[in-house]
Amino acid sequence: MERDPAKRIVITGLGLTSPNGNTLAEYRQNLLAGQAGVQRIPMRYMGEVNAGVCDYDPMKYQRRKEVRNGTRAGSVAIYCSQEAIANAQISWESVNKARVGVYIGTTEHGNVETENEVYNISQFEYDTKYWTHHHNPRTVANNPAGEVTMNMGIHGPHYTIGAACAAGNAGLVQGAQMLLLGECDMALAGGVSESIHTFGIFAGFKSQGALAEHEDPNKASRPFDKSRNGIVVSEGGAVYVLERLSDALDRGAPIIAELAGWCINSDATDAVLPNPERQAQCMVEAIRRANMVASDVHLVSTHATATPQGDIQEAKAIIEVFGSCPNTYINNTKSFIGHAMGAAGALELAGNIPSLDDLTVHPTINVDELDPECAIPNLVINEGKTVQRVDTILNNSFGMLGINSALIVKRFVD
Amino acid sequence: MTKDDVKQIVLDIIAEIAPDEDLSDIKSEVRLRDQLDLDSMDFLDIVMELRKQHGIEVPEDDYPELASLDSCANYLQPKFEAKASA
Numbered sequence: 371m372e373r374d375p376a377k378r379i380v381i382t383g384l385g386l387t388s389p390n391g392n393t394l395a396e397y398r399q400n401l402l403a404g405q406a407g408v409q410r411i412p413m414r415y416m417g418e419v420n421a422g423v424c425d426y427d428p429m430k431y432q433r434r435k436e437v438r439n440g441t442r443a444g445s446v447a448i449y450c451s452q453e454a455i456a457n458a459q460i461s462w463e464s465v466n467k468a469r470v471g472v473y474i475g476t477t478e479h480g481n482v483e484t485e486n487e488v489y490n491i492s493q494f495e496y497d498t499k500y501w502t503h504h505h506n507p508r509t510v511a512n513n514p515a516g517e518v519t520m521n522m523g524i525h526g527p528h529y530t531i532g533a534a535c536a537a538g539n540a541g542l543v544q545g546a547q548m549l550l551l552g553e554c555d556m557a558l559a560g561g562v563s564e565s566i567h568t569f570g571i572f573a574g575f576k577s578q579g580a581l582a583e584h585e586d587p588n589k590a591s592r593p594f595d596k597s598r599n600g601i602v603v604s605e606g607g608a609v610y611v612l613e614r615l616s617d618a619l620d621r622g623a624p625i626i627a628e629l630a631g632w633c634i635n636s637d638a639t640d641a642v643l644p645n646p647e648r649q650a651q652c653m654v655e656a657i658r659r660a661n662m663v664a665s666d667v668h669l670v671s672t673h674a675t676a677t678p679q680g681d682i683q684e685a686k687a688i689i690e691v692f693g694s695c696p697n698t699y700i701n702n703t704k705s706f707i708g709h710a711m712g713a714a715g716a717l718e719l720a721g722n723i724p725s726l727d728d729l730t731v732h733p734t735i736n737v738d739e740l741d742p743e744c745a746i747p748n749l750v751i752n753e754g755k756t757v758q759r760v761d762t763i764l765n766n767s768f769g770m771l772g773i774n775s776a777l778i779v780k781r782f783v784d
Numbered sequence: 785m786t787k788d789d790v791k792q793i794v795l796d797i798i799a800e801i802a803p804d805e806d807l808s809d810i811k812s813e814v815r816l817r818d819q820l821d822l823d824s825m826d827f828l829d830i831v832m833e834l835r836k837q838h839g840i841e842v843p844e845d846d847y848p849e850l851a852s853l854d855s856c857a858n859y860l861q862p863k864f865e866a867k868a869s870a
Contacts, residue, residue, distance in 0.1 A: 499835070500836060
């Protein structure tokens with residue numbers, strides 16, 4: 371186990387917005403109460419669709435002009451980053467802004483603005499002189515992270531990490547790595563999603579036969595249930611303040627948890643179909659790098675998106691790694707909030723972190739009839755479960771083009 | 785269309801693109817940039833909204849004509865009138 375505090379990375383702040391909560395406390399309360407947050411929204415060209423929508427107040431940290439000229443992903447990233455700094459009990463004025471890095475994971479960026487502008491010029495016979503000059507600053511891939519730096523006066527490095535739906539984990543990994551390399555002294559790291567504002571994401575999943583349908587929006591996202599029929603797309607974000615333990619201790623920071631290990635690997639098999647063998651390898655490698663064995667992990671937050679095949683594949687991978695670990699419990703957050711895409715990994719981890727203190731595993735809801743092919747031992751279904759120990763959480767996030775990520779956090783012990 | 789009408793059109797556009805600004809005491813003869821937090825992208829927004837909402841084109845060489853409400857009115861009034869009589 372790494373003992374050098376300059377080589378240990380800790381979480382010292384957390385800010386989020388989710389379809390069922392705009393603070394960790396509110397989000398956690400709803401996860402324990404079984405309260406989902408999915409609704410029907412109108413979608414251009416498609417009629418109504420199920421979606422997870424956030425209702426945070428952008429005006430809390432932005433001027434109206436910033437909201438108008440910026441992107442939804444940028445706004446979400448700003449809200450989460452500002453909330454994270456507030457949560458970290460930092461005197462922001464005294465922070466050297468040149469030593470703060472911003473690393474935001476995204477599944478995609480630019481679709482929203484491009485679709486909006488194509489629609490806009492369609493109202494003007496496709497004359498491109500009506501195409502907005504805001505298009506390029508809005509669609510550059512670093513936009514959400516860049517908006518954070520402009521809003522908060524941060525002068526250190528910033529960029530986004532494109533990692534499909536593994537992006538939330540990938541943002542956290544990137545932040546940790548940059549701290550270990552000495553590229554920054556404080557990292558704002560996590561993931562964001564604005565995907566509910568692009569019809570293309572919905573239409574693409576629908577064409578793929580992977581868009582969830584249910585008469586009750588809050589029952590549409592149902593991982594591991596026999597009648598699951600696809601994904602509910604959501605927006606949201608979660609940004610963490612990461613610091614080297616040595617710096618966190620020096621400033622007397624509240625330490626929420628420690629990053630214990632991680633792994634990102636690639637299936638190299640199919641653009642959309644998952645590969646349970648590689649998923650299992652990813653989890654095993656993350657556990658190895660954390661100097662743990664599988665039974666040291668007490669909670670596994672699954673990626674499962676409620677597609678018929680994907681859930682079975684992840685269940686296989688988890689059973690392979692944790693099938694003989696009687697004290698490892700399994701849950702899923704997408705059943706509450708849908709799939710928050712680039713934010714998913716960071717948001718799902720956030721909702722589970724309080725388990726380190728309250729020893730309660732929030733359930734996966736909407737399992738009316740468990741699919742026998744998804745019957746993972748210790749899957750916590752429909753009701754939360756208080757357990758003996760939660761010292762360690764492993765957070766799975768997988769994405770298209772065969773990207774897998776597993777991130778392990780543990781309770782901080784000096 | 786009077787010059788005051790033109791000024792009001794420009795003010796309405798500014799209210800849209802710079803929603804945080806207080807427009808209640810704008811001085812017509814003073815440069816807009818000296819009274820409001822407007823950048824070059826905002827002036828491009830004014831040009832775009834004149835085009836979209838009113839069919840008025842402002843060539844790039846003429847952008848300095850949009851410096852103040854007075855200069856906007858002087859420059860744009862003939863364009864609005866030409867548009868109205870077209």
